Amino acid sequence: MAETAARGRPRSETARRAVLDAALRLCQRDGYQALTIKGIAHAAGVGRQTVYRWWPTKEAVLLEALRDLVHRQGARLAPDTGDTLADVRTLLDTTFRLARELTGHALVGLMAQAQHDGQLSARLQGTVIGPRRAALRDVLARGVRRGELSDEEVPLDLAADFAFGTMWYRLISQHAPVDDDLAARLSLALWRLLSPGGPHQAERCAAP
Template identity: 40%
Template structure:
């Protein structure tokens, strides 16, 4: 949830209405055509009510994502028991998403939100950059001896997400095999059996 500002205690009903209105309008119009005035009208609240709780539309969109109203079930990788295949599948899904106009708008709005508001950036990092779901998947891979026991799981997650941000900012094309190459770079060459150390 966004850091609460001074003023009236946030009404959970109004907060939820604002987030749901934002998600609907984002899906229908994209980030560029999303306005605080439009969200206020859709949610049946005053514009100042929104600004009291969120400093910008990018922060509002970020909260929608963090609360699962945008991209439900898209933030974490699957768990089939094959960490490499799971990461490739997950990255391919993300790359497919960001090649679509709404996905590109979403990622760019999240970058803008993090740049203008340190609290949003910290929350996005905690929830997405090296997502808790991703860290859990790496921990399961360690337990199954798929990757070494001392693997730096937080940094692995960051290393996989970093190229996504760079490609979005530079508008670099995503070519076939990109996800597989990234996983190979981050996890190292494929080996027949990786036993835990110690």
């Protein structure tokens, strides 16, 4: 259970942070394709070898930066306040905020790269895609258990596709923003879509 005997000069946390920050900054400024290990190292004021020592590719750097952002947001993904609609909206809000922090560029670039990189794909799934998806499913499933929602007409998975799909579509196509208003509209649309008898009950939140 003991740790490996720490020998030699310890890793510089300063360098690690500088690299991750520089990677996000450059990806935001110049785009994913223009992102370069050489450029990251230079912008971070760090030797090129220091980047290669800890990350095999620029994808790995971005992935770790992404992971850091996720962790910093904390685990408040499925709050369970008892109000299903509010919970859905909170979850979408935090997810959209994360996407905006990365300007989407990093996220879209990573996903494009993951098309042909199974390992990267799996890590992205495990880090962000999967957990968010599971969290939304949990919140909706709670609504079903309470009898507020029904998964008979539209399966919950498809409902989750609607929510996150809309986010990704807008990130990619940029025809509309991914903001709090979208979170509100999406929450209501999901509520209507999954209402048991029909979407009339969704009015309950519009009518005081």
